[in-house]
Amino acid sequence: MENFSITALVSKLCPLDISEFPLETDLDLPYQRSITIDVIRTRSNTLTPEEKTLLEQLLTFYCKTEMVSYKQGMNEILAPFLLLNRQNIPLHVCYICFKNFVAKFIPTLFVDDSFKPLNGLFIITKLILKYHLPDISTCFNNNEITPDIYMTTWYVTMFSSKIKDLNLLYIFWQNLIESDDILYISYFGIALLDLFKQEIRKRESLNLPNVFKKICIENFETLQTVLRNTEKIKANTPLTAEIILKKYNMFCLESTDAFVEALKGFICLLILPKEIITQTYPHNMVCNCSDPKTCKIKKLNYILIDCRPNTEHKQGYFLNSFLLSKSTRKNEEKLLNYPKSFVSYTKNTHIALMGSNSEEEEGSVVQRLFNSFIQHEFPYVSIVDGGYPACHRFVMQHNLEIKSHKTLNCLACGMSEKTIVESTLNKFFLVGGMHEKPVDKIVIDPIDSEKIFRCSLDETQSIEDNSLGLIVTSSQLIVYNILRSKPKTVYEISKLKKISSHRNKDDVLYFNFSGDQTKQVFILKPTEVKEFLMKIRKSYQKFKHTDRLEKSNS
Numbered sequence: 001m002e003n004f005s006i007t008a009l010v011s012k013l014c015p016l017d018i019s020e021f022p023l024e025t026d027l028d029l030p031y032q033r034s035i036t037i038d039v040i041r042t043r044s045n046t047l048t049p050e051e052k053t054l055l056e057q058l059l060t061f062y063c064k065t066e067m068v069s070y071k072q073g074m075n076e077i078l079a080p081f082l083l084l085n086r087q088n089i090p091l092h093v094c095y096i097c098f099k100n101f102v103a104k105f106i107p108t109l110f111v112d113d114s115f116k117p118l119n120g121l122f123i124i125t126k127l128i129l130k131y132h133l134p135d136i137s138t139c140f141n142n143n144e145i146t147p148d149i150y151m152t153t154w155y156v157t158m159f160s161s162k163i164k165d166l167n168l169l170y171i172f173w174q175n176l177i178e179s180d181d182i183l184y185i186s187y188f189g190i191a192l193l194d195l196f197k198q199e200i201r202k203r204e205s206l207n208l209p210n211v212f213k214k215i216c217i218e219n220f221e222t223l224q225t226v227l228r229n230t231e232k233i234k235a236n237t238p239l240t241a242e243i244i245l246k247k248y249n250m251f252c253l254e255s256t257d258a259f260v261e262a263l264k265g266f267i268c269l270l271i272l273p274k275e276i277i278t279q280t281y282p283h284n285m286v287c288n289c290s291d292p293k294t295c296k297i298k299k300l301n302y303i304l305i306d307c308r309p310n311t312e313h314k315q316g317y318f319l320n321s322f323l324l325s326k327s328t329r330k331n332e333e334k335l336l337n338y339p340k341s342f343v344s345y346t347k348n349t350h351i352a353l354m355g356s357n358s359e360e361e362e363g364s365v366v367q368r369l370f371n372s373f374i375q376h377e378f379p380y381v382s383i384v385d386g387g388y389p390a391c392h393r394f395v396m397q398h399n400l401e402i403k404s405h406k407t408l409n410c411l412a413c414g415m416s417e418k419t420i421v422e423s424t425l426n427k428f429f430l431v432g433g434m435h436e437k438p439v440d441k442i443v444i445d446p447i448d449s450e451k452i453f454r455c456s457l458d459e460t461q462s463i464e465d466n467s468l469g470l471i472v473t474s475s476q477l478i479v480y481n482i483l484r485s486k487p488k489t490v491y492e493i494s495k496l497k498k499i500s501s502h503r504n505k506d507d508v509l510y511f512n513f514s515g516d517q518t519k520q521v522f523i524l525k526p527t528e529v530k531e532f533l534m535k536i537r538k539s540y541q542k543f544k545h546t547d548r549l550e551k552s553n554s
Ligand SMILES: [Zn+2]
Pocket: 283, 287, 288, 289, 290, 291, 292, 295, 296, 297, 298
């Protein structure tokens, strides 16, 4: 925080040597009047009449050049950037900073006239809130406080309306930019609610909206506390839960509705088998990283509660897991009081619930037990996605021990790979998007003599965990399932638009294909990246060449 400087903030959003360009425009939008009115109300004690004129001009310029209609919130975000002009930052740089800031954190929020991405952000933030502050989450539910009442300004103004002091706001924005994390805004908002927790819990529901108005950051100490708490919340969010939430990119407008529908089915944060199995089994047997102390996936302390019926426990269970007894499963009262036996665990223990079904249905034991924990105001409770079958699959892949495993009767052993994958989130991750295109109608190039580059399609799975490889032919890039000796997905190299690699990791490649909105991620062996890219380039150039020939012939 001490490192804050205006130049540092600006340099993260805009190259300082960017050449000047004209920002003049006629104030003649059909709804110009609403911009004028909003400008009058924006930071009215701070902005001079000249600055207000500039603010209206820049807002109009933005709407015209970005081809979006004006929306409330833009003014609150732009004004602080405009005021950087007082600190000798050229006006066109102030403008670019605003534009890039919006593009980075709320890219399509102002594009969509109904603020569609907000609904998704609300659900995501509510899930995180429930994980960290179950008492506040329950209080909101009981008082019918919906997220739009208190969360809208978080995203639409990027907290500009909650942090009136400009220097404090700049510090927050700098932290946000440095976090490079789209969930940071949610964590910050939750940290702010946490600070006003007593106040919120004390109030009657009718008074709550007034409390929200009062929740602001007015001095440096408060900001410091909230920023520290933001870091704590981030540190205490399961890595794989974050990965899952980030897959639902609400700013991808084509998918927003589907994502919102999918997330409505979540009663809490889900974690992936890898995260919990890394906890219950010795680290070196599960994880490839060298040091468990710095291991990202092992950062939290977990207990695993196995909620399957007793008969299923008898066919096998995991090391270090708590088995829910038959009598607790059957008795509502016992199930409700079960969490009490975990009170002695420190506040830093995370609890993962695992059921026998991949998809937990409404009213299942897992869901009811989850609700019991929330009633007892336990933070840090999640459900393992895919339940026992998915964890079982993970354990088997790593040759780990399953206690008293009776493979003949074990239900999970009897399940086909396909059933497990189709009933978990994996279906979503493995295809790299919601809509997998059918493979069978495409004619696939001969691949027998081609090299297979081992790969992973997902940051949570190491290359070794996968049986996937990439094959490059003269016209196609094929994702190949080595175990089944079958192509999984086929991409036409002629449709390749762009290849980029991860900022810090050369072995993580992103492929954009035309007609496909999402970026395809391929993680390769670092030693093979170069060879792989050479091969792609060769095929691509050949295609460019024939493409040109065909064009000149016609
Ligand atoms: Zn590790």
